[in-house]
Amino acid sequence: MPTLHWIGKDKVINHHLDVPFKVLEHSCGFDNGTPTEQETNCGNRIIHGDNLEALKALLPEYEGRIKCIYIDPPYNTGNEGWKYNDSVNDPKIKKWLGETVGKEGDDLTRHDKWLCMMYPRLKLLYKLLSKEGIIFISIDDNEYQNLKYICDEIFGRQNFITNFTWRTDGNFDNQAKIKINHEYILCYSKDSGLFEHPKVVDPNIPEGSKLFKTEIRNTVVKNGPKNPISEILLPIGFPSDIENGVIQKRTIAWPHYKNEASITNFKLKNEVIVESGWSSKGILEDFIKSGFKPVKDSKGQDTTFVISKSGAIENIKSRAEASHVVSSLYNMGSTQNMSADLKKMGVDFDYPKSLTLIQYLISIINGEDFIVLDSFAGSGTTAHAVLNLNQIDGRNRKFIIIEMMDYVDKITSERVKHVIKGFGTTEGTGGSFDFYQLGQPMFLEAGKLNELVGVEKIRQYVYYTETKTPLTPTKHKDNKHFLGKHNDTAYYFHYEQDEITTLDHAFLATMKTKAEAYVIYADNCLLTKDFMTKHNIIFKKIPRDITRF
Structure with a gap:
């Protein structure tokens, strides 16, 4: 597998091990609209501090327990003004400390700095992710290729789920050679074999779609290079839609019938050999071996087979909940609309992520009470999304969000308070959270325990x-x-x-x-x-x- 090399990689590849472990100190709580000095112990957390140190501080309680991670790191456009400030004790890295990352022509090491910043954070996020967990990472063209390479290295290329493209609805009427109106959301699992089929349907699918039906029928006759023609023996008792009748021996329609099929009371009365290319041959054979009892398909759906009235062989899939997730995301809000909504709360924040988008991503993850982590919290959209979803479906998801900027109190926390209490004509979701600061390191210089x-x-x-x-x-x-x-x-x-x-x-x-x-x-x-x-x-x-x- 190709790997990516950059200036400083050898110094940061294990930097997460050198980051000092600091404890989390509780500052205050917010319990269903009421401020409190006591910990609510509700499971929802807002953490103020450098996210590299904060992620490490979470390990003793949360390693391997986070089922959903969403992060929206700096896109490294050259306009953000972010700094690489991790304490890496090496001359090549030290010369970067405190220097604002500049534009492409002004700062030839801007991509190296970004990779040095991201790599140890992704290593810690990998540790926190549960075996069945999923991570979503928003990014654009500036660092997409680099991010894909290091995620392949850390999470494993075999655990790549997809690259979502998000059509960023908004004002695109200004002139440009080609107007960019999309971003990416890279999606990886901890173990792709444990990722469950989402119990959600793309919101752009019309209500009358067959995707919402609890029973789906499709023919399994499928001829082509990937489906070579082969014979299947249909035994006595094979079910049919025909109550009583005969299907004549035939070669002019698929499947071919090698001999006459006699059907009585919706069941085959004699053995019949049918010939065709098949789309689900293995599952059909499992159905026959089971004595015509329902078998599971690759999505875990109960599947049976029948001879249709036309003589085709059809599968019937039964499902309790529909599943249809596509990689192209659209009609899911915009940063402009989100900014306007925040202003209604009295919160002023540039380029917040769409609430609709984050809610949809979280809804892809099955479960009742899992934890959602966001270590680049910004205005707190991820916490808002968790509270909204819980109100909609009655589940008990928890959020942990981390923000290093000082606006975490007046913007991030304030937004979550408004969501819980309600604002304007918008009803509150209810809920609670605890606010933490990064505290003392566990060890002092020379390895002594910090008794404080x-x-x-x-x-x-x-x-x-x-x-x-x-x-x-x-x-x-x-x-x-x-x-x-x-x-x-x-x-x-x-x-x-x-x-x-x-x-x-x-x-x-x-x-x-x-x-x-x-x-x-x-x-x-x-x-x-x-x-x-x-x-x-x-x-x-x-x-x-x-x-x-």
Whole structure:
């Protein structure tokens, strides 16, 4: 597979590992229209801070748990005025820090800077994405090719779903050689085999379309180079639309009948050999093997087969919900219209994404209560879309949005508040969210633990590094240093902020959890190696042996 190389790639390919882990500090909450200082614990989050650090801060709780990601990163048009400001300790990268990315002719490294900015963020987004998850990335012609290459590298080319094109409705009457009125939305899965057929129909499909029918009939007779002619034996009992009758032996119409077919009470009374090219031969053969019971097609739809009144073989597909998603998106709003709608809330923001567009993309993902993440939140369209969809279909999706700019309070959060409470003549959706700031780093210089983050944050971090699962606060009968049990290993963090802790027989006597193995953190250890080996005890020294990720 081709790979893309650029200035600085070797310095950022693992940069996400060097990004300092910082804790998230709760600032305030908003609970169904009421501000609160307490955490609502509703699951909806707005985070203020650099999205690279914020994404890393989410890992202990959310790695592998995000089912839908939508991001709208800088398009690198040369007009945005964004800066590459990641702390990469290398001369080639340092010379870029703090420099505004300029236009093509003025800044020959603008594409390198953009790729250096995007690569580590995509690596962290990949970690956060669940096995069945989907990521949507908005982009235009400036970086589309580069983005496709690095997404192929990070997500795997085999997990590319499609490249949506969005016709950006708006004012295009100004003169140009060729007026660009589209953008792209790259779509990748974590595992394409787990991506379910969407239970949604393109909104541009007319109401009377057969796509909305719960039962679809189509002939499986299909002749062509990809469908070579072959014979199928239809056994006694094969169903038919004909109540009583005979289909004569024939070669003038497809399928050919090698012998006469006698039908009584809607069932074939004798074996018949039919010959044709087939569009669903394998499924038809499965139907026959099943004794004419419904079988699943590639979309999971129940499928049966009948002999039609014309003698054709037709499949009948039954489906509970329609599915029709196409890669060309249109009639889904515009940035101009979205800007006008925001002004009605008293929110002034340039180039917001269309709410209709984001709602449609999220609706492609099946599920009742999954999490939607947006790490380039802007005005908060993704949060708005989640709240709207929940109001429409009664589901319980959650949003996590991240914005680094200071307008996050007066624009992003304010917009979400208006959506929840209602504005003008628009009814509120209801709902809640918590607002967080990026806080203290977990480790100080020289690798020391930063005790200012608090013991509970340290415990959560340590448990995650050991198990790659979040620490769930639960009541237990073990001592206060017990973290949890995972894969029959019990984990203890024997830590006191103002004293030296020791793993000895006295501490072992306080442990109550039975397990096959034990991992115990402490400042010192007085147990012998032979004793620890015999009892499957692993000692880890604080802070030396705490994993950095």
